[in-house]
Amino acid sequence: MEILTNFLIGVSLSMDAFSVSVVAGGLIDKKKLFNSFKISFSFGFFQFIMPIFGWLTGIKFLKYIYKFDHIVAFLIIFIVGIKIIYESKKLEKTIDFDKKFILLILSFATSFDAYAVGLTFSFLKIRVLTPSLIIGFTTFSVCLIGFYIGQKIKKIFGEKLELIAGIILILIGFKILLTG
Numbered sequence: 580m581e582i583l584t585n586f587l588i589g590v591s592l593s594m595d596a597f598s599v600s601v602v603a604g605g606l607i608d609k610k611k612l613f614n615s616f617k618i619s620f621s622f623g624f625f626q627f628i629m630p631i632f633g634w635l636t637g638i639k640f641l642k643y644i645y646k647f648d649h650i651v652a653f654l655i656i657f658i659v660g661i662k663i664i665y666e667s668k669k670l671e672k673t674i675d676f677d678k679k680f681i682l683l684i685l686s687f688a689t690s691f692d693a694y695a696v697g698l699t700f701s702f703l704k705i706r707v708l709t710p711s712l713i714i715g716f717t718t719f720s721v722c723l724i725g726f727y728i729g730q731k732i733k734k735i736f737g738e739k740l741e742l743i744a745g746i747i748l749i750l751i752g753f754k755i756l757l758t759g
Contacts, residue, residue: 586713587751589626589713589715589717592626593718593721596623596689596690596721597724597725599618599685601728601729604727604729614726615723616723618722619722621686622685623716623718623720624686630707630711631708633694633695634697636694637697637700649702649755649758650756655695655698657749658695659695697711
């Protein structure tokens with residue numbers, strides 16, 4: 580895969596984590612530097628590791644579905660895109676970011692889509708390490724920026740960022756389907 584495609588996937592996958600980081604930036608007043616790195620690292624790490632887990636899972640099942648793997652890849656990416664668009668319509672909730680368990684749950688929840696992308700990589704026979712590194716680093720960077728932007732960006736763009744991310748994933752899914 581191209582670096583640009585991996586970066587766009589990373590940006591698309593990071594929108595949930597970005598949204599949470601924006602909220603965190605608006606809610607956390609103490610230890611902003613420490614918390615911005617802690618939250619961004621946690622999100623970035625999970626976005627890095629989940630595609631690898633998905634890829635490993637997919638490798639086990641690849642021999643059973645190789646004839647229609649591009650259709651499966653399209654469906655996974657399409658569903659993830661729709662899910663992101665759907666979630667962009669949900670209302671924000673107040674979250675206690677000081678609890679480590681909450682941060683772990685949020686990191687896992689915002690990175691589950693990356694698991695599906697890793698699964699797709701295995702179907703397309705794409706090596707996973709480089710895309711995972713790009714996705715993880717992109718998520719870390721996007722979340723760090725999101726944390727400092729805080730409530731200002733939320734008021735300007737709100738749910739549009741996740742909507743754009745969902746559309747990008749759906750378009751990537753169609754590209755996979757058409758180039759099968």
